[in-house]
Amino acid sequence: MLKYALLRLLGAIPTLLLVIVLAFLMVHAAPGGPFDDERVLSAEIEANIAAAYHLDEPLHRQFYRYFAGLLQGDLGPSYRYRDHTVSELIGTAFPISLKLGTMAMLLAVVFGVAAGSFAALRRNTLPDRSVMAFAMTGISIPVFVIAPVLVLLLAVKLQWLPAGWSGNEGAARFLLPVIALALPQVAYIARLTRASMIDVLASDFVRTARAQGLGTTAIVRYHALKPAMLPVLSYMGPAIAAILTGSVVVEEIFGIPGLGQFFVRAALNRDYTLVLGIVIFYATLVILLNLVVDILYGAIDPRIRQR
């Protein structure tokens, strides 16, 4: 298992390199630069700034300089938030995003699996159709529509929950963003669970369990749930990526000072190092979490574990 994990990590290096190169090229290909402002600076000052940050060098020299720093774990200074390194900024903003993402993920898995199993057990009845109709809606509506609608409904009209982040304290301010972020995932996981649960319930070993008089509750709990989770587990990789992308939108809408918001701002500001830093950080995170998912796969399916 350890050998497998190490091999997978080695295999991730080319992927990561490709991400770094592409991100570097794309950031620099975007028009404008980090120090373009509405205030026009004199040519001399601009040249000085560019020289200070080595922006006057040819692109490959800049890349070499950046990459050398990267190898030593240095993501460089932020161009926009002076006095802060990129690492510091990620260190401040990420915990908030992590909290948001973890809660959304938990919500998605718990409610998705519960709703999917419920629908599978009542296949082709009204409850099943209602859950699936809801799921279809959840999948079809993008986060940037769900979020404002939730705010309008729950915060503005009903005034149950705070609408924004700043000026509010406690767990309540997390609720709306987490729901907005989780909703499409709840829907997708519910559909996945329903389909795989229906398959598993039709399998021979469930028939055996029924012949053993175990009853529905025990059958689902001790026999069906684990195998039915396999498709959900393999969706976890894409789900994590979807939550990360979703958090960029949600944090901007609710004004949450998380990594997603920093990422948007950095991109708008051409804060080269910050954009690159966050891209590399997210790419590493997604690769690592996918590895965890694969290892968990073995934990559920004993036939895979043996290899």
Added chain:
Amino acid sequence: MSLLSVAGLTIRYDDAIAVNGLSFAIEKGESVGLVGESGSGKSQTALAILGLLPAQADVSGDIRFEKTALLGASERALDSVRAQRLAIVFQDPAQALNPFVRIGQQLRRILLQHGLAEGAQAQARVIDMLRRVGLSDPERQYRAYPHQLSGGMRQRAMIASALITEPELLIADEPTTALDVTVQAQILELLEDIRKDTALLLITHDLGVVAGHCERMLVLKQGELVEQGATRDVFARPQHEHTARLLAAAPRLDRTDIPTTTTGAELLTIKGASVSYRETGHARLQAVRDVDLTIRAGETVALVGESGSGKSSLARAVLGLVPLQSGRVAFCGTALEGLAQDRATAVRRGMQLVFQDPVGSLNPQMRVANIVAEPLLVHEPDASADTRQQQVIAILEKTGLGEEFLERYPHELSGGEAQRVAIARALILKPKVLVCDEAVAALDGTVREQILALLHEVQIDSGLSIVFITHDLSVVRGISHRVLVMYMGALVELADNNALFEQPRHPYTRALLAAVPVPDPERAGGKATLAGEVPSALAPPSGCTFHPRCPHARDICKTEIPEQRTINSTTVACHRAEEI
């Protein structure tokens, strides 16, 4: 009062009737065989008794377990009868046991659910049960997952799960169909020994199994009960013509003199053939080891062995479907190794193959006419469509199929018809050798007899050589001139039909013969004379690979691979062939 009484049971699916007005009873402690061909409603009846039919089944009639009505009972009511009083063993333990849950947990759950034991006591009872069904080291098997057990061991665990609650009735639905012959014999003996006062309803297509293990028997035909009675009486004096037909089609080991059809000319020579496959990691699986075999024009040679014996690998290597690791194959005097691709294709035209699964080996999207014509497109691309059509019609007629089959798709064919199509496809190139890989294993008895008769006819007609691969010695008795028995990839015994069946030389051949269930209650067959199962081919035993299971093994067998020797024209690989 009967333990189980079924009255007027009828099961319908839309417009099809699976079971029609079935009535029978089972008394306490007796063993009843339920026989019939596929589609006769045997398994449907079992599922109906347990209340496990799918929702779309329309069931009527009455099923009572003593006083309790089972048909129409709530799931809750059924759950109090299931397992505790009424248990089932299904056909394929690889599917019927949960691959995600440890064996011990699956059994323990039954006890906990029904409140029969708790905690450490439940675990002890499960381990004791695993020991009683003959699992060695039951503490370890308790923690094992199903895939870590061999097929026979899995079925033992399944039986343990059914009997752990000491039910009053055990239904066994084709419990040994997925197993090798020697293991089948072990499992049936185990069922007999262990069930004690539990009544047994044994569902099977194999009359030999019923003859050896059931006091009474019921015969089903297309959902209707056509005959029932004491097993001895039914076998001796079948009242219904369907029963008589089933009995006639049941393979026996009786002597049948098969007319010599060979010209004596050597057609296919295999020398020192070995085949190995690369497994995950660096392990190599030695599938075939150093086998010599000569096939003469016009004869039938059977390759017999249990799963993993290498019989199919050998045939595939000869056909060029898998590479030979070493050895030589010559066909009609032409050595096949190192032949250029187009030459090899031309030579191999003379060797054709028929597979086990008749429907699965036909492309579901092609019509019969195109399926049968396809080999011609490869080997005679210049022929006109008309000639092809003529050839297809002619060959289909030869295999007993009229022109009305030309436009059909595989799913519109019965198993027997599909196998006829597969045989027609193989014969259309007028091959010299036809390799039948378990070609009748998936067919019902009566259909199997028809297909075997067809092959025999073709052989007499056209002087075809047939290589017949099978796990079932009883099928071989009536059709093959010579028999090659294989074990773990090596030749064990090669002999003429009568010599092999009447004077088997190798202990393995003897055990195989003893294990064949004979359809005759007066002559008990199906004896388990071998312990254990075929070892893993990744770690074959030293010396003679058969020695761990051999009742005659001596020290020399553990260290030295036996040389092949010839005794009265029988080739046998055993150190002690002369003495035993």
